[in-house]
Amino acid sequence: MKLSHRISQFAVCLALGLGAQGAIADDTRAPAQAPAASSVNIEVIVLHATNDGTGIDPKIGKITELSKPPFSSYNSYKLLDRPKLPVEKGKQAKTKLPNDRELAVAFKDVIAPKKKDDPTRYVVSASIQKPGGNTFLPLLEVNAKAGEWFFVAGQTYKGGILVIGIKVLP
Amino acid sequence: MNKGQPPMVHPPLARQAAHDSRASRDAMPSSFPDAPSNLELMQYFDGELDEPRKSAVAAFVGADLSAQNKLSGMRITSAIVQHEARALHVADDIADLVFAQIAAEKAAETSAPASPTNAGARVIPFPASPVAKTAAGLQAADALSPRADVPRAAGSQIAGSQIAGSQVAGSNAAGLQPSPVPGARPAANDNGRRIFGFAALAVAAAAALTIWGRLDTGPSATSLITPTAPVAVLSASGASGAPGAPGAPGAPGALPAPAVPGSIEPQIDVAAVTPDGDMEHGVEVAAVNFGAHMGSIFYVPSDSALGAHSLPHGSADAQRTTTVVWLTDDAGE
Numbered sequence: 001m002k003l004s005h006r007i008s009q010f011a012v013c014l015a016l017g018l019g020a021q022g023a024i025a026d027d028t029r030a031p032a033q034a035p036a037a038s039s040v041n042i043e044v045i046v047l048h049a050t051n052d053g054t055g056i057d058p059k060i061g062k063i064t065e066l067s068k069p070p071f072s073s074y075n076s077y078k079l080l081d082r083p084k085l086p087v088e089k090g091k092q093a094k095t096k097l098p099n100d101r102e103l104a105v106a107f108k109d110v111i112a113p114k115k116k117d118d119p120t121r122y123v124v125s126a127s128i129q130k131p132g133g134n135t136f137l138p139l140l141e142v143n144a145k146a147g148e149w150f151f152v153a154g155q156t157y158k159g160g161i162l163v164i165g166i167k168v169l170p
Numbered sequence: 171m172n173k174g175q176p177p178m179v180h181p182p183l184a185r186q187a188a189h190d191s192r193a194s195r196d197a198m199p200s201s202f203p204d205a206p207s208n209l210e211l212m213q214y215f216d217g218e219l220d221e222p223r224k225s226a227v228a229a230f231v232g233a234d235l236s237a238q239n240k241l242s243g244m245r246i247t248s249a250i251v252q253h254e255a256r257a258l259h260v261a262d263d264i265a266d267l268v269f270a271q272i273a274a275e276k277a278a279e280t281s282a283p284a285s286p287t288n289a290g291a292r293v294i295p296f297p298a299s300p301v302a303k304t305a306a307g308l309q310a311a312d313a314l315s316p317r318a319d320v321p322r323a324a325g326s327q328i329a330g331s332q333i334a335g336s337q338v339a340g341s342n343a344a345g346l347q348p349s350p351v352p353g354a355r356p357a358a359n360d361n362g363r364r365i366f367g368f369a370a371l372a373v374a375a376a377a378a379l380t381i382w383g384r385l386d387t388g389p390s391a392t393s394l395i396t397p398t399a400p401v402a403v404l405s406a407s408g409a410s411g412a413p414g415a416p417g418a419p420g421a422p423g424a425l426p427a428p429a430v431p432g433s434i435e436p437q438i439d440v441a442a443v444t445p446d447g448d449m450e451h452g453v454e455v456a457a458v459n460f461g462a463h464m465g466s467i468f469y470v471p472s473d474s475a476l477g478a479h480s481l482p483h484g485s486a487d488a489q490r491t492t493t494v495v496w497l498t499d500d501a502g503e
Contacts, residue, residue, distance in 0.1 A: 063493045064472070065472070065494075068470055068471075069468075069470070069497055070468055070470075070494065070495075071470075091475045121454075123456070134464070135461055136497070136499070137459075137460070137461060137463075137495075137497060138459040138460075138461045138462065139457060139458065139459040140455070140457075140458045140459075140495055141455075141456045141457045141458070142453045142454060142455050142456060142493065143453070143454045143456050144452065144453040145452045145453065145455075148452030148453050148492070149452075149453075149492055150452075150453035150492065150493040150494070150495070151492070151493070151494045151495065152495050152497070153463070153494060153495070153496050153497070154463075154496045154497035154498055155497070155499045155501050156499045161499070
């Protein structure tokens with residue numbers, strides 16, 4: 001009688017434990033089940049920043065950061081180019097800049113979110129090569145959320161600088 | 171009989187009593203018409219009485235019991251007072267005596283190798299407490315020959331103090347000796363229960379860590395790169411500045427000079443130079459190599475982070491930033 005009682009107690013505990021373990025496992029595996037992207041589109045925006053007082057080019061769209069430091073050190077931004085580069089995972093795409101340098105962007109990986117509410121991040125790298133073979137920016141590797149701009153600025157160009165924006169579009 | 175003894179110092183009380191009892195000369199036995207007064211007895215005791223009076227007083231003391239008692243009282247009083255004065259004298263010179271003893275020990279160590287018998291620490295006892303000294307003096311006075319017990323030389327004084335000190339130490343040791351109490355508590359170093367308590371705590375902590383580790387959603391196997399804190403890899407540059415930012419040069423080319431020119435790719439924590447590390451970065455810089463240029467990384471707060479009051483404070487949208495990598499370009503076009 002006592003033995004059967006103990007066995008039933010053990011069975012109940014085992015069932016509860018397995019149930020909790022399964023719930024925990026489901027919780028941890030749920031975010032990882034998102035399909036990994038094999039290719040993305042990378043949008044590049046090339047702006048010419050000057051202090052000629054012309055303001056921000058309406059073609060640029062709504063990038064409010066251009067009116068804040070450090071971008072606010074220039075009062076005028078003109079859209080020069082806006083290519084959209086499809087890039088496969090593990091490969092890179094190149095685009096020529098107005099100063100004859102070459103911007104290379106690569107899609108390296110996808111980072112699955114840790115939690116359910118976390119967004120998927122994309123590992124993207126960028127580099128800028130000079131025409132003579134020298135490198136202006138050897139490497140910039142970021143973990144970017146989809147649709148978020150990040151900027152590479154500082155190359156002098158025609159009395160101002162070039163501001164290059166990069167955004168991942170899955 | 172007291173000729174060989176040095177003159178002794180009598181306590182004021184005794185001398186006052188001697189003066190007061192000058193009138194008690196009449197109390198002496200009538201068979202001795204020239205019975206000595208107390209003062210003469212005192213002078214006789216101190217050896218200050220001259221002949222022929224000294225012989226007369228001696229004869230009187232030998233025949234009169236009261237005079238003998240008075241002399242005995244003088245001896246006791248003298249012994250106590252002398253012992254007290256000697257003890258105070260030793261206490262005044264205790265530091266000198268200790269250093270002299272240390273010097274003597276050092277000299278002995280240098281002159282002769284240490285042997286097992288004298289290798290141990292040597293205790294230099296201190297003078298006894300006044301109570302103990304008084305007791306010692308009374309013990310000596312009981313023998314009615316206190317002067318024989320009173321040492322004269324300095325070294326002998328130390329020996330006397332050692333005796334008195336050892337008596338006090340002995341009494342203290344006897345007082346501090348633990349006495350067995352029936353039903354007393356166990357020893358203070360009985361840590362059996364504590365050890366069991368710590369073991370239980372350790373097991374509980376291990377269980378908690380195991381559960382916490384299971385609850386933690388670590389990076390899945392599909393992600394090859396785990397997101398880490400942004401780290402900037404600088405080449406030949408280490409300084410950061412914000413062109414256009416408050417307090418920074420206006421032109422991007424006017425970034426401050428590198429602190430260590432020619433340094434080879436130092437790694438810095440970008441989060442440390444970020445104004446607000448709690449903000450969520452839409453784009454996290456995993457690695458950057460500025461090459462031969464100087465560069466800076468900025469996390470510019472977005473509109474919602476700066477002025478959108480409609481968003482709840484502390485939400486992810488309210489803390490969004492935009493990542494900007496700014497390089498200097500000396501070569502130009």
